[in-house]
Amino acid sequence: MKHNKYLSEADDTFLIYQFISEGPKGLVRKSVIFSDTNVENVYNLAFGDYDPMTDTLDDLSNTNNGDSKKVLATVAATIYTFTEKYPEAWITATGSTKARTRLYQMGIANNLAEIVKDFVIFGYNCKGYWEQFIVGEQYEVYLLTRK
Structure with a gap:
């Protein structure tokens, strides 16, 4: 993503x-x-605030720090780094809430031209099957891998 990270x-x-x-x-x-x-070579991507007291990730927190584009660009950068280390990996991702899943969908749609240069991305739709990501479609889960 071309946003600051x-x-x-x-x-x-x-x-x-x-x-x-x-x-x-x-x-x-x-x-x-x-x-x-x-499933072999399939990894789940989890993202959220880190709680040092419990050493856990809180994927329901809502920081509202005014930097959501920069945060999502940083998460995207970790996907690039991860797939450099694990080039055969498939990554699944979904939001912890419907609103977050929608936010991820908008982020993917807004950056799709750049994403598809390096990745193949699919969405699991409400009809119960995977399809290559289509802008404007609603998805419950995303799946991507390096080209």
Whole structure:
């Protein structure tokens, strides 16, 4: 994505990334986690605020730090880094709420021309099947892999 991004740090496995959101609510640590699923080479992308007290990710928090485009661009950058390390990986993603799934859909649609240069992206629609991402369609889950 051509938007400004935050600098993120990956752990040794390149499965966990952290970065700091900066805005009116202060400095907020964010995490992106790629976790194994029960399907080989398929990983789930989880994203949210990092809670250092519990060492967990909160994907329901709503920071409202005024930097959502920069945050989503940073998450997208972690996908590039992750797939450089795991080039055969397929990544699933969905929002923790319908509103967030819609936000991700808008982000994908607005940057689709750039995304499809490097990735193949699918959406799971309300009819119960996967299709190549189509702008304007509603999806419940997204699935992408490097070309």
